[in-house]
Amino acid sequence: MKKQLKMRDKFLAAIFITTAIYLLILPLTGYFYTSRIIKDKLVTLTNQNLEQIASSINHVIDDMIIASNVIVLDEAIIDLLLDKEKAIYHKMRQVESKLRVVEAGNLYPYNVETTLIDFHGNIYTTGDIKRYDYDQVIQETWYQEALESKGHFKWLAPTDTYFKAYTNADGMTLVRLIRKGYYQSCGIMILHVYNEKKVKHLLESEQALEGTHKLLLNQEGDVILHTGQLQDVQAYANGLKNDLNNNQQHVTIDGIDKIMLTHPIAKTDWYLIETVPYGSVMAEEINYRNFTIAINVIFLVVIVVLAFFISEHFSKSIRNLSRLMHRVQQGDFSVKSNVTGSYEVNMLSDSFNAMVDKIDDLIKTIKEESELRQQVKLEALQAQINPHFLLNTLNGIKWLCVIEEAKTAEKMLLDLGILLEGILGKFNEFITIEDEVKCLQSYVRLQKMRYGSLFDVLYHVPEKYKHIKIPVLLLQPILENSILYAFDEKEEKGLITISVREEEPYILITIRDNGKGFNYLELDQLRDEKKSKYSSIGLKNVQERITLYYGHDCGMTIKSGNNQGTIVTIRIKDKLDKGGVV
Structure with a gap:
């Protein structure tokens, strides 16, 4: 050196x-x-x-x-x-x-x-x-x-x-x-x-x-x-x-x-x-x-x-501060500066103490966020193999095999394989919107084999947004809620629209359905994972992952009312292109 x-x-x-x-x-x-x-x-x-x-x-x-x-x-x-x-x-x-x-x-x-x-x-x-x-x-x-x-x-x-x-x-x-x-x-x-x-x-x-x-x-x-x-x-x-x-x-x-x-x-x-x-x-x-x-x-x-x-005389105080900084560099955040001298030295000493405290708090916060991130990831992986989801799917395959002599079952098994490969076969935390849509299409085909033509799903994803990466299993829980609970009391055919647009500096992903909607009490339950009867993974889990990956200015909003349908908007950033962690 x-x-x-x-x-x-x-x-x-x-x-x-x-x-x-x-x-x-x-x-x-x-x-x-x-x-x-x-x-x-x-x-x-x-x-x-x-x-x-x-x-x-x-x-x-x-x-x-x-x-x-x-x-x-x-x-x-x-x-x-x-x-x-x-x-x-x-x-x-x-x-x-x-x-x-x-x-x-x-x-x-x-x-x-x-x-x-x-x-x-x-x-x-x-x-x-x-x-x-x-x-x-x-x-x-x-x-x-x-x-x-x-x-x-x-x-x-x-x-x-x-x-x-x-x-x-x-x-x-x-x-x-x-x-x-x-x-x-x-x-x-x-x-x-x-x-x-x-x-x-x-x-x-x-x-x-x-x-x-x-x-x-x-x-x-x-x-x-x-x-x-x-x-x-x-x-x-x-x-x-x-x-x-x-x-x-x-x-x-x-x-x-x-x-x-x-x-x-x-x-x-x-x-x-x-x-x-x-x-x-x-x-x-x-x-x-x-x-x-x-x-x-x-x-x-x-x-x-x-x-x-x-x-x-003046450099003595600076040398003392330098020794304290070396201890901080070695990982000792318990040090406190009591160096005194001129006004500037006193300001520097106070700033040093504030900096050490801030670094200690940041390390603790990062540690907590890391633990939370691992916990959310584990919950997401556990939710991917939700017994209820697998039970319903396998039950549908069983009845279709009896009725259609296994031909339709082959198609269901194929879509189930695509879906499981997308959400279970990849160990990365992120997936492109294009791959997420493919998983959603397989999931929709499986659900249509169960519910018939009760609903249709439309995708409006411009080509320039397909490369953007999002957390795995971000959209599937929201789509699942719409399929399972939006149309069970409606006579007309349901329609779910998934669209992507840009509102600088954010990317907005909107999932809209024309179902029966929710009242205020049901919306509160929807946001509370412990009380929720709707999502198998929990919308709160989705919200926490968005905040964790993109910051507190990003998140999820839900707008709904009785017989007015539901609009779920996810606000994220293009971290891959903007120099983020993805």
């Missing part, structure tokens, strides 16, 4: 599962929900911070553009660059003087260096002129690109990447072509802004999280500016190079999950990047999640322990 869990164990399992789901999923759900909110908030704040920093960088770029415009639009500087006759010493002093004025007026917050290159082999600079070699400069890629730019800005950063032969300082550089009018080129301007003073602090923030890094990169991923303690800044930048154009928000760098945001710098091809370690952002949230889970686990253990003792 498959082992089943006890109610207590099921209760504990249900408590544990439901509580565990709630106590463990709740903090996890809260963690994922709040972490997403925190991440979204961080992204928003970081974007705002990047926009502010980008605005500061754009301000530097605008200052460089304004300064460069002052230089390239200065007619005096342009004339000096075009003048081939004037001595280089005087030209250099005048150009460099104007350049320093521009730097002081427009670029005073920065550490800058301005350089002009004409097309006559001369270089003018506010820096160290010794670092420049004209023949080398005009071979540089950025120089050739500036010539072809038609005066457009060319931004180069970091400075030492493109101008390593001339300077070793980091910074941002603007290179542009100087023209007079629209078509005449005068020279090339180089404006360096180094990563000092104001530029050095552009990326710094007072409220940056630990492990946060900000970088300003060019299109190739070279570092222009940066913050944070990094041993190899360029290697770190190389790890971000592939994500510059994707605006990724979640990346992994050196095995560490980070939130990465990018912001382009207008007028250049540079990118401002900020990376924030995801662990730093979620450190407090993770600690809170772990703390909540730990508290919930302790709470879960406490709940399970309490549930165990509570379930043990």
Whole structure:
């Protein structure tokens, strides 16, 4: 037999599962929900911070553009660059003087260096002129690109990447072509802004999280500016190079999950990047999640322990009732439950006692009904061999043998054999209506040989009712009463009609005669077997068998009156088709 869990164990399992789901999923759900909110908030704040920093960088770029415009639009500087006759010493002093004025007026917050290159082999600079070699400069890629730019800005950063032969300082550089009018080129301007003073602090923030890094990169991923303690800044930048154009928000760098945001710098091809370690952002949230889970686990253990003792208390009463039920199962109906507990347990205990009493009463009733059934069956079998019936039949056979020289006697013996076979030769309690009718026909032929044509019997049994089974010898006693007592004082020929019809859910069998009928006193005697002088088996016996087999809603009714005939109606059920005991 498959082992089943006890109610207590099921209760504990249900408590544990439901509580565990709630106590463990709740903090996890809260963690994922709040972490997403925190991440979204961080992204928003970081974007705002990047926009502010980008605005500061754009301000530097605008200052460089304004300064460069002052230089390239200065007619005096342009004339000096075009003048081939004037001595280089005087030209250099005048150009460099104007350049320093521009730097002081427009670029005073920065550490800058301005350089002009004409097309006559001369270089003018506010820096160290010794670092420049004209023949080398005009071979540089950025120089050739500036010539072809038609005066457009060319931004180069970091400075030492493109101008390593001339300077070793980091910074941002603007290179542009100087023209007079629209078509005449005068020279090339180089404006360096180094990563000092104001530029050095552009990326710094007072409220940056630990492990946060900000970088300003060019299109190739070279570092222009940066913050944070990094041993190899360029290697770190190389790890971000592939994500510059994707605006990724979640990346992994050196095995560490980070939130990465990018912001382009207008007028250049540079990118401002900020990376924030995801662990730093979620450190407090993770600690809170772990703390909540730990508290919930302790709470879960406490709940399970309490549930165990509570379930043990409640299941104790159920176990006691179960033991009592086992005793009832073994046949002991004397047990009584005195189990107490909750309202439901008390109700169950009372119901158990009522059930045991009811079962005990039912067993006694079934035993009594079984004994009554056997008694009725014995009475029916005894009635089948009623000496009076056999004596009358054999007496009729004797006289007919004398009168008709035994031919009619042969017929009587044949019908008697059919009749006895139907009522004595079968040991089943039930017989079909069709077989019962055959027995009645044989019985009627025997009685007609005795009484002559005093009566006729008609049968109205539709085909669909012939298969229905009824108790043996159910109709014969009623028919016998009609033959023996209905027509003895009547002059006209008697008629007995046996019919079967349906009145859902009952089957009605009617035996009707046009005999002399009964008065009320005779009807009372007919229903009382001890006082009855009519039936050899007793109509009460028939009534008891109907009630026994079909229930108290079935039975037999008799309607009669003086000179009005008699109608006997038997109400039964088609037990064979309706799923009964037959």
